Amino acid sequence: MAPPVPSDPTTLLQIGEVAERVGLSLRTVRYYEEQGLLTPERRTTGGFRLFSVAQVDRLLVIKQMKSLGFTVQEMRALLDARDILRDTGSGTEARTAARAELAAYATRAAERLEQLRSKLRDAEGLAERLRDEAGMA
Amino acid sequence: MAPPVPSDPTTLLQIGEVAERVGLSLRTVRYYEEQGLLTPERRTTGGFRLFSVAQVDRLLVIKQMKSLGFTVQEMRALLDARDILRDTGSGTEARTAARAELAAYATRAAERLEQLRSKLRDAEGLAERLRDEAGMA
DNA sequence: TCAACTGTTACGATGCGTAAATGTGC
DNA sequence: AGCACATTTACGCATCGTAACAGTTG
Numbered sequence A, B: 001m002a003p004p005v006p007s008d009p010t011t012l013l014q015i016g017e018v019a020e021r022v023g024l025s026l027r028t029v030r031y032y033e034e035q036g037l038l039t040p041e042r043r044t045t046g047g048f049r050l051f052s053v054a055q056v057d058r059l060l061v062i063k064q065m066k067s068l069g070f071t072v073q074e075m076r077a078l079l080d081a082r083d084i085l086r087d088t089g090s091g092t093e094a095r096t097a098a099r100a101e102l103a104a105y106a107t108r109a110a111e112r113l114e115q116l117r118s119k120l121r122d123a124e125g126l127a128e129r130l131r132d133e134a135g136m137a
Numbered sequence C: 001t002c003a004a005c006t007g008t009t010a011c012g013a014t015g016c017g018t019a020a021a022t023g024t025g026c
Numbered sequence D: 001a002g003c004a005c006a007t008t009t010a011c012g013c014a015t016c017g018t019a020a021c022a023g024t025t026g
Helices: A015-022 A026-034 A053-067 A072-086 A092-135 B015-022 B026-034 B053-067 B072-086 B092-135
Strands: A012-014 A049-052 B012-014 B049-052
Touching (some): A012 A015, A015 A026, A015 A049, A015 A053, A026 A053, A053 B092, A092 B092, B015 B026, B015 B049, B015 B053, B026 B053, B049 B053, B053 B072, B072 B092
Antiparallel strands (some): A012 A049, B012 B049
């Protein structure tokens, strides 16, 4: 029985499916490709982008970075480092550098998380204030 | 004994003080003024902006809306409604409309809050992922 | 053949950052 | 007289939204 949501590595999805799974707009996915954050596995004869499940996963990481307010440039740097670590062919030197890079991003991510939490508290303040003001005479 | 941080209504602060208290950049405060979200109480002869404590408070609301991802346009609408409610001279009709507006924003604020929380969860996923990947061999 | 999907291109908006050159206030 | 703080003007940038128009898929 075939899974309703294919997740085997050979399945290819077109951009609409991908966007919906990840929760990004078509425009945004195309934008990220244009910025070199990912490249579709291949294209149909007519030019339709086809993405692998691994690339959907990559987009999820991208979306997470977006949630943390990282810029495209930072995403690129992090993804590059990650690619190096995943490539079994990369040398020791490169791996060490990549690991350091990743660690640095982990730190920055933690900082951003704190900022996000602060924003959330801020926002909760407004929600409460509005409830009060709208409810009063 | 005078309070270290003046909060009586007659005190006027210049933009640097205001920005620091609220946690916004000078540029941002000027931008909000340019967009009609607030107007300094008065200016010095030389042109320095002077803000009242009430305006600092207004800026805090603005910052909270910013945290919720509201646009300047939305901020304007909300602040306008709020101003009407606070103005004892506004008529019943206007007050009713303003109250409805506020209530609508309260709802939207709640929605945005949920989105923010979702973002936060998303972001936490990345932080964890990075810790894992950076820690692995 | 039709409906749904996708392609490219390009202009526009939002929300500031960042000078640069100059003036103000204490 | 000096030094921190402020002013205006303006260009720039990131991140998409939104057509507009055409081609593709099944």
